[in-house]
Amino acid sequence: FWATIERHILIFTRSIYQIRWKFIVFHYLPLSIATLYTPIFYGYVIFIYNCTNNWDYYELLCTSPCFYQNKILGSIDWLMNIIIPAFSIVLVNLILIIRVTCRSVSVRITIQRKKKNRKMTVQLLVVSSLFLIFWLPIAITGLIQQYFSPTFLIDIQFNIFFYLIYLIQLFLPFVCLISLPELKKEIRVKLHKWRRRNLIIDGASLQMATIG
Known part of the structure; x- marks a missing residue:
């Protein structure tokens, strides 16, 4: 997620990285926080939080972890760790495409630069489409299950939707091939x-x- 935001900085305000403390704040600090947050959060909810998992070994995913029974922890994991980052990547990429397009129209740029902008636009559109297509089904069903009906499309979610998100990593190399002739x-x-x-x-x- 932060790599998507940092792309804005590299394109439009790259000069701030020439200042050491800004480079540390905008590059190393977010990466350090992201690296530490994941093991701390899941280490707490899996090993420290007091609850009992009821696994169903006849299901493909053995049902969800028991900390999802806590509305606060379940919401934090589902919204802050999954839904918001995934859809923020889509939103930030679309904003970047708009900014680059507006800049290309308002400022005279070389033909070579136009080609680079076109390649980047295609790459960002494809990446955004991948995240949107494969994350949208599980996001909608997950929110409905968390706040309204716990069994809403649960069989389809466990058997299909949970596996769709892994297709993103399979298709991303082809995105790189498309954008890097x-x-x-x-x-x-x-x-x-x-x-x-x-x-x-x-x-x-x-x-x-x-x-x-």
Whole structure:
């Protein structure tokens, strides 16, 4: 999530990173907080918070952890740790696209810069779409279960929606390939060399077999 926000800083106010204390505050401090927050929070709710888990071993996910029975802890985990970061990434990326587009219109920029902005816009749109498509079903059902009906679409959520979010990591490398043509060119060159080497080896093996 912070990487999305930091992208704004790198594009529009990069000069603040030239000042050491600002670099520490806006780069290292958020990363340190994010790194420490996760083990502290889940270490407390899993190992210290007093509750008993009732696992159902016939279910794919064995039901949810017992701390979700506490409305406050469940809301903090679901909203602060899952929903808000996921949809903030979408919102911040869309804001960045708008800012870059407005800047491109108002300020004269080179053709090369326009191409870079176009690549970044495509990449951000695809990333935002991935998060929106795969997180929206589980977000809506989770909020309804947390505050209104605990069993709302629970079978579909456990069997389908919980696995959709893992597709984001599977598709992200292809997003990078779309937005980085130089990477595609490098991969194409390496594949061509690999195929050529295999053809040479196969040809040599065939020649030796014929001689033998």
